[in-house]
Amino acid sequence: MFENQPKALYALALANTGERFGYYTMIAVFALFLRANFGLEPGTAGLIYSIFLGLVYFLPLIGGIMADKFGYGKMVTIGIIVMFAGYLFLSVPLGGGTVAFGAMLAALLLISFGTGLFKGNLQVMVGNLYDTPELASKRDSAFSIFYMAINIGALFAPTAAVKIKEWAETSLGYAGNDAYHFSFAVACVSLIVSMGIYYAFRSTFKHVEGGTKKTEKAAAAAVEELTPQQTKERIVALCLVFAVVIFFWMAFHQNGLTLTYFADEFVSPTSTGVQSMAFDVVNLVMIVFIVYSIMALFQSKTTKAKGIACAVILAAIAVLAYKYMNIDGQVEVSAPIFQQFNPFYVVALTPISMAIFGSLAAKGKEPSAPRKIAYGMIVAGCAYLLMVLASQGLLTPNEQKLAKAAGETVPFASANWLIGTYLVLTFGELLLSPMGISFVSKVAPPKYKGAMMGGWFVATAIGNLLVSVGGYLWGDLSLTVVWTVFIVLCLVSASFMFLMMKRLEKVA
Template structure:
């Protein structure tokens, strides 16, 4: 899995891990913060939340254009600096007045623009590593590893967001609303870590930064493939078709921070016990990940000593899990944001599984093309929301009431087992693994060399449009039966999958 990859992959992946850790720590509590701190309705909070997500994924288009002209490395560094200022503003507790709202919106704009310079261009640099013929066949697996690293950061984010907020309340005496800002401050620290990793290990990927001065100094630069105008048009058309489809995946998938978080807050049991309770301790999930990776190492290692180490890791991890189970007494409190840890957990745990499956299929000449994997991902996402539709039949419409301070307050109306959301995140993650890393890999492979930055930006623009459409989760929340809300997302995923299959021959021509 990790063999034969360029060294620069790991440096770039770790730099991205730090940035994503801060981003997802902030995002885990952001929708709830908007409702509690400013007294916003579910729909208004959803509009701000989705608009922010849209900005985060729309600005990479401009970031890519700038990088095509000035170099990817310069834009990555500039992006981190701008993001830092944005998170710093967001970390300042100013209350819930108009000034605080304006500062918060300005912070979101800076974070969005900074991310636009950083995120897409870092991924182009990863793709550039595989332009070398020595690594070309490992492009898909490389992006799977890169995507896994992103989710390592996201795995710990919900726990950090909840714990740092609780610590600020109980130890430092901050009010509930002001304590949210400590969750946002975590992002500032994570960006310092990211930029440190980037520059310490820069020598391993400096040739991918796209700066013309690099070539002048004699660094190894892979020659760009020259395409005819017709080939360029064909590739751009294929990419635009894929972009059109993934809009609807992200519209549905990123409900995890909005309507699925609302569902966790208002419809899901707020406590768990026994084995179920262990799932809400992130360190238990880390132990499971160790077991998965050690299991693969046990079967793939070529030496007895490596196999012995792998077996010892498995035995130790299982032993710790058993011991921790015996220490559970009573119920464990379950807070809504913590459910967002399951998606990154599944990504990290299942990446070697998916890579092994596709590796076996590739060895037999039966591995699906990237566009076909994307279409399958849409079907899997539709299946997840179909399950939600089924289990939501009979549940009441979401409700709100006015609190003593005159602010609208969401009402907890049901105690659905947490296992439902845990299972839904598992299915959605299967869809994500089929679509997202494969889509990014497809863009890096197919994009005409002169437009790499812009085309990677196009991928993020599609994601941005999908994120803007996330607002439908907030608009539908409390206005239609719960099952109907999920049915909308199920429907758009199915329609997008049908369209993808209809265009498959055209898409596979450029693979």
């Protein structure tokens, strides 16, 4: 899985892991902070939150355009510094007045602009590593590893945010509002770590940073010159992919809206027995250890390496057994905790997906990146088919709310339906997201790599804005109708991809 990849990949991936850990730690509690610290209504807090997310995904387009002119490495460095300033503003408790509110808005602008300079351009640099003929075949697997690194940060971030806030309250005696700032400070520390990793290993990837005559000449020599017609064909092909993935992200990011509403309103708020173990991040980490150790056991070439893998597997199983034997009664299940399953599945399933596609590649049967994207749309539709099955016999959201208010006994769905839905959605994500990023890095005309990677994030941003459609459907409509809307969107998008497949594979 990790063999024969350049060291620069791991340096860039780890630098990104640190940044993403800080970002998701901040995101995990930010909406709650807005309401607690400034007394905002849910709608107002949601508006600020959504605008911030929109900027985070729109501004990589500006960052990419700037990087195409001034260099990717330079923009990444400036981006880290700007983000650090933003998180630092958030880390300082200034109260809940006008000055504090203004500082918070300034911090959000800095974070979003810094992310715009950092995120897309780092991914362009990863893609540039694989522009040479000897590494070109490893591009897709490289982005799978890179994407897994992102989700390692996302997996631990929610738990870290909550635990650090609780520690500030109980051990240091800070009030609830001020305790939130300790969660934001984590992002500052994580960015320092990211910058340290970036500069410690910069020598391994300096040649793909761009922005100097030497690197520009080397890049020009490494890629073929494109005619204006070829450039146009590539840009059109990328725009077609962007149009499709909008609807994937619209469906996928229901995890923060209608799927969370479902968890809150239609899933039992408590869990017992084996099922309750799924809601402890330590148990999830042990499963990840087992998966990776099993892969290492089969791939290792020495007895020592196989022995270490077996020891890790036994140790992880022992931890899980101990946790199981010490389950005590019911475990409270809050709706947001379900969102930890997506990054967990990404981290756990990436080596499996890479092994499958590696085997197909060895036989000459690996699907092209555009086909993987189309398959990802179909798989996402299948995830919502699970939700249709989960919703059989349940009331509409408004009926459920009225029944609860009247003290009536209401039907609940098993948490396993939702856990399974996140599993299937993650399969779709692994087919689409890292493969899409890889496709952009490969197909984008050399002069417009930054801008095209920015276009990928703009498509993501538009999809995020369309997530709100799910909120408007949530009410008097049956749950089956709500989920069917997303099934139809995914299948129509997949059909469009297959219709355009020849055109897309021509430039792939």
